[in-house]
Amino acid sequence: MNETKCACDVRHKERTEEEKKTLLLRLKRAEGQIRGIEKMIEENAYCPDILIQVSAVTSALNSFNKELLACHIRSCVAEDIKAGKEESVDELVHVLQKLMK
Numbered sequence: 001m002n003e004t005k006c007a008c009d010v011r012h013k014e015r016t017e018e019e020k021k022t023l024l025l026r027l028k029r030a031e032g033q034i035r036g037i038e039k040m041i042e043e044n045a046y047c048p049d050i051l052i053q054v055s056a057v058t059s060a061l062n063s064f065n066k067e068l069l070a071c072h073i074r075s076c077v078a079e080d081i082k083a084g085k086e087e088s089v090d091e092l093v094h095v096l097q098k099l100m101k
Contacts, residue, residue, distance in 0.1 A: 019071055026067060030060040065099060 015023075037053050073092070080088030 013072075013076065015071070022067060023064065026060060026064040030057050030064065033057045033060060
């Protein structure tokens with residue numbers, strides 16, 4: 001493991017235990033919802049009911065993205081800007097453009 005002070009280094013991010021816990025909890029929630037959708041399909045559930053659950057998964061993944069993006073901006077992007085690495089801003093803009101398709 002790289003022991004530098006920078007939070008992000010060569011496309012690698014050291015996360016705190018709290019960050020990991022929060023992100024993994026959000027993913028596990030979405031995973032559970034997806035398993036529920038699989039069960040609904042196996043049990044021939046009504047299409048609108050399934051669609052509502054798919055919307056809930058989408059919302060859960062959006063919440064995950066917001067949390068991860070906030071962590072990235074607060075650590076990697078902020079540190080890079082302080083260090084004069086302006087290309088981090090360009091990367092952030094590119095990621096946001098992909099997320100907002």
